[in-house]
Amino acid sequence: MLLTDVLLVLAGFFAGAVSGVLGVGGGLIFVPALTLGAGLGQTTAQGTSLAAIVPTSLVGALTANREGNVLRSGLVLMAIVGAVGAVAGAALALVLPTAVLTRVFGAFLIVSAWGLWRR
């Protein structure tokens, strides 16, 4: 019990550092820490990860803001695009098979990686 907590704090620290550097929530590391480390099922791990993402991204965003690294003029627009994208993604997931979606998303990530690298 106590050992699990210590391991989760350490995994959380690592996830938080990655989150602060990359601008991601940290779920990429939270979820396996909860399934492999604490023995949670996949769905509970995802919900629990979501809860941990809230304070993590909040502290990361406040710190980035202090460093002048938050684009305030685009925030509202981005939040709207993000919300619409989340709903559209959820709707697409109901229509398209998961295998197609993950491949399309994977291709998008690889094209983005190439675009960023050659800039």
Added chain:
Amino acid sequence: MVPLQVLWAKVAQHRANGTALAIIVPIALAGVPVYALAGGEVDFRLAAPLAVGAVFGAYLGARAVARLPELTLQRIVAVVLLIAGLKQLVVPG
């Protein structure tokens, strides 16, 4: 979110990352009750130790990244996206 900002809206990499973090806050905040209402479980007892470590990590990460050169950060992000993309193609889900 990050590649769209940088490649399409021409936002600097550091700002794209910081802005993405700011957008994630309300999305995750709204996501927790939605997830719980949809029948998903949230274990706050285990989220607590994760969050304790993560807020320290996030603070240090966001401080440290401000000192990285733009190109270095951009290439780190590119490598992470490439790995994530390949993972999606090779082992979906």
